[in-house]
Amino acid sequence: MQQVDVAVVGAGVIGLAVALELRSRGLSVAVADKNDPVREASWAAGGMLAVDDPENPAPLRPLSAWSRDLYPEFLARIEQHSNLLVPIRTHRALQGAHEGGSSPEALNALKEIGLSPQGYAWALQDEGSLDPRDLGAALHAACTHTDVSIRSHCTVDTLAREGAGWRLHTVGGGGDIFAGRVVLCTGSWAGPRNLPVFPRKGQMMAVEMGVPLDTVVRTPEIYLIPRGDGRVVIGATIEDAGYDKTVHNADIAALQARAVKLFPPAAQAPIVETWAGLRPATHDGLPLIGAVEEGLYAATGHYRNGIQLAAATARAIGLQLTGESLPIDMQAYAVNRTFTPVFAQPS
Known part of the structure; x- marks a missing residue:
């Protein structure tokens, strides 16, 4: 059984950005994805870094602005560790x-x-834009080069408390994972904790x-x-x-x-x-970022803004897992918040 400090479930741009952030903080990280890395929403995205899009909910603005400020450092780290460029295509x-x-x-x-x-x-x-496929390829390479363990075609079907951590039972790739903490970056899929996405x-x-x-x-x-x-x-x-x-x-x-x-x-x-x-999507159009319960975190539900919010989401999870304060109020994105629906979940 593989043992790591943190297991990340989901290898899209959000999951890999979180993994790279945690690895930069000295934590050992394993990432599991039921498909290939960065092949779902991340691969399909437009890549607009649209901080001021009026279609976005107003409570998203603080997170978007923080992510904009972090983006140069975010891309520089990825490019340094991947030896790949992620060019800003428009300005x-x-x-x-x-x-x-x-x-x-x-x-x-x-x-x-x-x-x-x-x-x-x-x-x-x-406002800039980038090609998410550039970003995904570079993030994957950066994680690989910094010794993040990435398992493709590895489904986490159950997640259970065990001692001081969590056992992730996997199907299709490399056996179970034991992690001190877990971050769920499962995109449109509710995942092993049935998140409201x-x-x-x-x-x-x-x-x-x-x-x-x-x-x-x-x-x-x-x-x-x-x-x-x-x-x-x-x-x-x-x-x-x-x-x-x-x-x-x-x-x-x-x-x-x-x-x-x-x-x-x-x-x-x-x-x-x-x-x-x-x-x-979530019911109120805002992402889920933060603790689900002790030792279990979520970073998902970014709807149309995953590429733009990746830098701040990764930093927020890194700060939360290491017990540091955050520069913005994250309550609007709390996993266990009360939702004010913007659109209903389809039946």
Whole structure:
């Protein structure tokens, strides 16, 4: 039986970010995932570092701002230990809203890239984006190079108290794990403690844009994310479809039609990839970060913001596990909080 200081269940960006943070604090860490690392929501994500997205719940703002401040250090550590670059692909975003007025800076930016206001109120935001697949690959390499044990195709089916720690019974990979503490980073899956999370499906596409676009363009209905190499990611549907990740041609066509209305050159852009992912949702749209009970923690339920919140989530878990104070109030993200529903869990 493998024995470690901390076991992390789930090897998405959140799980691996937590593992790397804990390893940097001198703790031995094992990560178990029922699939391959960073192949679920992390692989499917858009990668916008959208601190000021008006679609986000207001209580998310302190965590988002903290994560923004941590991100340069977060990426530097990953790049140092992985020997891989995680480039910031864009450095500004045009945010369209249904209410308000457009700023002069936003109108100038719209003109630069050939967009018309389309009835939205536009703001120009100082906001980056990255390719989550770059981040996932580098995080995986950084964890491997710092001696984090990562088990793929290893399902943790039960979790039980044993002595001063926890026994994780696993199926499919390497036997049981004994850990002093456990962090559940199980994404859209409730995991062995039946956390209050559920999936919300998103279908997306990438096109080869024939004209330059260096700015994220986002409205409540659609977003376009340039990758810096000619590809532009267009997304995304929001569906209550359980764990189904089927891509439907009609939904992809509808996404492209919305994109064309906003940015006409998208009409001639060939589709190079389509995919679907599952956002880990909670009833109030806020993540679950912190203690479930003594020695057991959660870091999940980030919905559309897992990439942006990874830096602060990892740091928060690191500080909590080592008994240090946090710079922000985390009560809004407490696992055992009372939920004020934003949307209902699908039946």
